[in-house]
Amino acid sequence: MNSEKLNENTKEKRVLDSVEAAEYLGISYWLIRKLVREKKIPYYKIESKTLFTKEILDKYIQDSLEEPKKKVKYDFSNF
Secondary structure, eight states: OOHHHHHHHHHHOSEEOHHHHHHHHTSOHHHHHHHHHTTOSOOEEETTEEEEEHHHHHHHHHHTOOOOOOOOOOOOTTO
């Protein structure tokens, strides 16, 4: 299945398998499998299929947001 076809199908679907979820997140299939194995991303298990909703993936992205570190200003006037 070529990338254009996968993108087209992914836009229409509400429930995605691991390959489609990885494509949706812009990560590799192997990384999404690792996240599932380490229970770092929520998923549905139906028989042998691991499934995700776009809402789950969007929430995972939002929850993974890292804030920029604040620059610490030091006061050296007392030295």
